[in-house]
Amino acid sequence: KENLCLYGLPNETWEVNLPVEEVPPELPEPALGINFARDGMQEKDWLSLVAVHSDSWLLAVAFYFGARFGFGKNE
Secondary structure: OOOOOEOOOOOEEEEEEEEOOOOOOOOOOOEEEOOEEEEOOOOOHHHHHHHHHHHHHHHHHHHHHHHHHOOOOOO
């Protein structure tokens, strides 16, 4: 099976697709290999794993934009 990735899109949807050659520098790396554990897990547990990957990706994006726009400055 292919190594699939979970992508969060700007229109607030998610997409599972093959990894791209190069991720734009303004975005964190997507979660790799979410489909590898799918066959050996119960569906509920696998969906929880996918949710954890999506949550961690969203947090990475939030911290990136927070650092980029200087939200931590006391000005």
